[in-house]
Amino acid sequence: MKALAKVDESGARFRFWTLRRAMVSVVGVLVAALFGSQAWVSQRYSDFAVATFNSSSAATLSVLVNDRIRKNYTEWLQGHANEWSRDGFLVDSVNQKEYAKATLALKNISARPVVVDREVKLVSVGVFDADLKRVAETGGTPQDSVASVPSLYEALKTRELADKRRPAALLWRNEKGQPLFSMIMPIGGFRVLGFLEVVTDPLPALNTLGTVLNADIRFKDSSGGLLFESKGGKAAEEGEISTTSVAIGGDGGLPWATAEISRDIGEFVANTEHLRNEAIKMVALFALAVSVAAAALLRIAVFANLRKFARAMEQIAAGDLSIEIPRTGRDELAVMGAALRRLRGSVEQVLLMKRMVDSSPVPTALLRLDGDVGFINPAARAFCADHGIDTTSPDLLAQGPEFTRQCTDPAAPPSLRRSLRVGETSVEAHVDTVCDDQGNAIGKTLSWTDVTEQVRSAALARQLIEDVHQVASGVATQSSQLRSVADALRQQSASTIDSTVSAGSFVAESNRSATTCNGSAVALMDTIGTVSGLAHEAADVVGATIDELTAARGVVEQLGENTEQIRRIVDVITTIAHQTKLLALNATIEAAAAGSAGRGFAVVAAEVKKLAEETANATVQIASSVGAINGSIQNTVGTFARISSSVERISTVQDLIGDAVARQNESSTDILNRVGKIASTSGEVATIIEGVSAQAVRAGDIAGTLTETANTLAEEAGSLHSLLSTLRAQQTA
Secondary structure, three states: OHHHOEEOOOOOEEOOOOHHHHHHHHHHHHHHHHHHHHHHHHHHHHHHHHHHHHHHHHHHHHHHHHHHHHHHHHHHHHHHHHHHHOOHHHHHHHHOOOHHHHHHHHHHHHOOHHHHOOOOOEEEEEEEEOOOOEEEEEOOOHHHOHHHOHHHHHHHHOOOHHHHOOOEEEEEEOOOOOEEEEEEEEEOOOOOOEEEEEEEOOHHHHOOHHHHHOOEEEEEOOOOOEEEEEOOOOOOOOOOEEEEEEEEEOHHHOEEEEEEEEEEOHHHHHHHHHHHHHHHHHHHHHHHHHHHHHHHHHHHHHHHHHHHHHHHHHHHHOOOOOOOOOOOOOOHHHHHHHHHHHHHHHHHHHHHHHHHHHHOOOOEEEEEOOOOEEEEOHHHHHHHHHHOOOOOOOOOOOOOHHHHHHHHOOOOOOEEEEEEEEOOEEEEEEEEEEEOOOOOEEEEEEEEEEOHHHHHHHHHHHHHHHHHHHHHHHHHHHHHHHHHHHHHHHHHHHHHHHHHHHHHHHHHHHHHHHHHHHHOHHHHHHOHHHHHHHHHHHHHHHHHHHHHHHHHHHHHHHHHHHHHHHHHHHHHHHHHHHHHHHHHHHHHHHHHHHHHHHHHHHHHHHHHHHHHHHHHHHHHHHHHHHHHHHHHHHHHHHHHHHHHHHHHHHHHHHHHHHHHHHOOOOOHHHHHHHHHHHHHHHHHHHHHHHHHHHHHHHHHHHHHHHHHHHHHHHHHHHHHHHHHHHHHHHHHO
């Protein structure tokens, strides 16, 4: 078939069998088939007519033979056989069972005029006793008796008595195939003494059949030898002779004779051929008319519409989808019109998809299973041009034969999100199988995305996570230290409270003593010795008070140093929170640049930023609290300074008391005044000590708040650790 294909200027191959040629060929074949079938049918009709004619002749011959033998010949022969069976000499010999005499009687039959004149062509004559046992015969052979045919012989023996009293005529043939006729006549009348069998050749009785049927009739034996022939009319010199063999049945379902009938069927065949030629002429005229009508109808209904369909397809192929589909009838062209409409819709979809793929920034290519590149969009061409890759090769990513095999092997499974390196560029390739409507693979699609920036952003994100992780660890450590400082501050506050309570008790005792002194000023005058002892005791109390105040001031100064250390820690935490916030902002920017790949990281960055803001707010509160504690401590330090000065003043007063006791005689009024001063000073000291105690309680509350803040900061740092670990696990996956 390749030799019948042609190639146009564009290289497209066209088949030799176009629609016109096919239609002309089909019409030619149909016409030839019509002529051939008509000729074949005519020939078959002629053969059938001849066969029917011959069959009819054979049937007619069989009917005529049976009619002449079983009716005419039987009636004619029965008269002679009846006369022979009533011969007195034959009847007496059978009755006396003198079968030798019976044989002489049979020979007498052979001398009868009808036998001698060959009116009866006698073959043999035989006698049977009452039990149908053959006892005498003449002429022929033992095989020329119906007794040699077992089925007929048994049928004769098993007849009813009434049937035995009637003659029986049988058609049969001997071993040589010679047709014979047996007439069985009872001997003795009503009282059957035996039976006479007259075996004759009945064929001469058929000598006029050839003339009746206008045919030559020949009877043959089993070896094909001619037994009898009946001539018909003289055949034409150029006639056509047809010979038919006829099998004529005898009694008992056995064959009797084989005949051939030959007739001149020339005139019959000539009439048949004339009829055939006339039919062929009519068929030719009909085929010509049908061909002309079919050509006109095809030109109007098919080829004109096909030209319209061709123009519509050309415009659709050119991208003009506004073409109107030609109108057709309800036939296959309507199916083509519907298919063309679907094709126009499909082409529109294909054009839209092609434009979409061409305008897509994702490089995409279609690889056929034979290794050819079926399609490649501009983005893929630009990528291959930038990296020096041949766009006609299926190895569009320069990965080697193994990758090419996976891209063209229909049995290879789809490969999604496969990371590759093309030179200095990182890409993420996708390979999937394209199947037809039956699910058979027809190609592979290869698309890839430049993920170099995403890989770089992912590396920066991992570094950022590590930095934030370190910052979170530092925050956790600093929060632990802050909690330790807060615990120390709380303990020192408790110690200060205990010291102020002790100092208050001593001041209260001094105040009571001063009151007692004031109340007993007169008695003091009288009991100067007692006053002198109390003065010494007051001096001892004042000394102890000075020692306690000195220790309390040291504790308060240490508390001030601790608050300063807390302030520095708060500054460090504030710095870390600001850095964390900046890192979260940078991470948000990088996640936005990464697009969909950094969406999860953007959520983590937002959480980190939120945590940093909460940490900053907590550090601001801690800073304000530490500032308040520092102010309170400074006030406490001032108060302790005043208390110290007051206690020193008390010491001075005690010295004066000692002098007054020494100079008790100088002025009791001076003693009373100084005792009152001691009482007022003791009250002031008690007030100062109460203030110190209140400041210490406040410092303890601030330490508790600082501890809670440190715990909150530690919990936030732990949450940040857990969140960063989850993000790191997601990136690793």
